[in-house]
Amino acid sequence: MARHGSPRTPVRSSRRLHRALLVAFVCLVLFGPVVAAAVHGASSNASPPRRTCIGIDLGTSYSAAGVWRDGGVEMIPNAIGSRITPSVVSFQESERLVGDSARAAMGDDPARTIYAVKRLIGKPFTDPTVQEDRKALSYAVVDGGNDRAAVRVSFGGRDHVYTPEQISAMVLREVKATAEAHLGHAIDEAVITVPAYFNDAQRKATINAGRIAGLNVGRVLNEPTAAAMAYGLDRRGDVAANERNIVVYDLGGGTFDVSVLTVDDGFFEVLATGGDTHLGGEDFDAFLMEHLAAGLRRSHRIDVHADATQLARLRVAAEAAKRRLSSSDKTTVDLSDIVGGSHEVTVTRPQFEALIQALVRKSLSNVQRALDDAKITPAMIDDVVMIGGSTRIPFVRRTISNFFGGKRLHTSINPDEAVAYGAAVQAAVRCGMSDELKGEAG
Structure with a gap:
């Protein structure tokens, strides 16, 4: 078959x-x-490819950047893994250092290391605050032409003059490069923060610094608004917040700013600002440095003020001790490099608090003036946001909490990063990620 x-x-x-x-x-x-x-x-x-927008806090002492990714804000680390980068530029004979390496050069090369240039940006050379700053800064501040404040450094056998925008652009360019290296692609837009009291010239100068750095600056955002956004104070869950009164206490490295805000239906309004452009962590460092310098005069008859390099080294040692005292009851300061032999000094937290007490009280007088200007009493404040690295100091937190009747302070976000965090939230809104943001914080 x-x-x-x-x-x-x-x-x-x-x-x-x-x-x-x-x-x-x-x-x-x-x-x-x-x-x-x-x-x-x-x-x-199909949805068009999403743009990448980052938020940048261009700070007096440190800068930071964040981006909205995978449903939340991601702080961007720099080349050494730190999420904050010193706003410092140092000019060497053969290279230009920016960030951590520049800060490390401050002790040995103070005249060619530029820091705190945010104090000068957008200001005339003849501005009284610029003239006052000239006395304290270790580098030369000059008239860059047309009564514009500028800095002068010498390297390569001649003098070079840079505007504050150009120096700030060097810092921003470093932030941009590390962000793009971390993300693996180019940045489309940036939101950069500025103090609420910055005038139009200072805001324009900041935008110009971003453009020099190669950034498309979509917006400048007030720092206190960014901080409040970081804590989601413009929303309660998915619903825009009803009227609330907020104080943002910003004690950074070089300046103190206080802002009184109100938020209603998700929109912020700055009611009053205040502060002191010469009150910050650097002043705490200076008080501790003078304490240590007095001890050196007594024990070794050394006047560190007679040697700029020794003074810079003592300033670095004082800052490091201050940071340790935020988490320890006492610390040891090694001054061997200054005395030329083994020498250590112990500083306790109570000693440090006694040194800075007058400065912290001074900040409170600025807070009270801002509240008076806003016609608000401490009892009417719903939220107190603490930002700036110096708000880590336990004595500062206790003093502010007591001033507001023992109110619980907003401190859960790293105070060095809170402004950049909020700027990243605003950048995400600009990039069309509003739906992802609902209920993210609150």
Whole structure:
């Protein structure tokens, strides 16, 4: 039977093939246009590639950047893994250092290391505050032409003059480069923060610094607004917040700023600002430095003020001790490099608090003035946001909490990063990620 049936097998196979081809042809005719339209529709309705927008806190002492990614704000680390970068530029004979390496050069090369240039940006050279700053800064502040404040440094056998915008651009360019290296692609837009009291010239100068750095600056955002956004104070869950009164206490490295805000239906309004452009962590460092310098005069008859390099080294040692005292009851300061032999000094937290007590009380007088200007009492404040690295100091937190009747302070976000965090939230809004942001903080 198998032998008789085998000649007819090719015929049956051929008929099956023809039927399959006919069915396929009919399906193509009937349904091909529908499938093509569906594919075309899916393609045309696909969301365009999302832009990358970052938030940058261009700070007096440190800068930081954040980006909205994977449903939350991600702080961007720099080349050494730190999430804050010193706003410092140092000019060496053969290279220009920016960030951590520049800060490390401050002790040995103070005249060519530029820091705290935010104090000068957008200001005339003849501005009284600029003239006052000239006395304290270790580098030369000069008239850059047309009564514009500028800095002068010497390297390569000649003098070089840079505007504050150019120096700030060097810092921003470093932030941009590390951000793009971390993200793996270019940045489309940046939101850069500024103090609420910055005038139009200072804001324009900051935007110009960003452009020099190669950034598309979509917006400048007030720092206190950014800090409040970081804590989600413009929203309660998915609903815009009803009227609330907020104080943002910003004690950074070089300046103290206080802002009184109100938020209603998700919109912020700055009611009053205040502060002191010469009150900050650097002043705490200076008080501790003078304490240590007095001890050196007594024990070794050394006047560190007579040697700029020794003074810079003592300033670095004082800052490091201050930071340790925020988490320890006492610390040891090694001054061997200054005295030329083994020498250590112990500083306790109570000693440090006694040294800075007057400065912290001074900040409170600025807070009270801002509240008076806003016609608000401490009891009417709903939220107190603490930002700036110096708000880590336990004595500062206790003093502010007591001033507001023992109110619990907003301190859960790293105070060095809170402004950049809020700027990243605003940048995400600008990049069309509003839906992802709902209920993110609160």
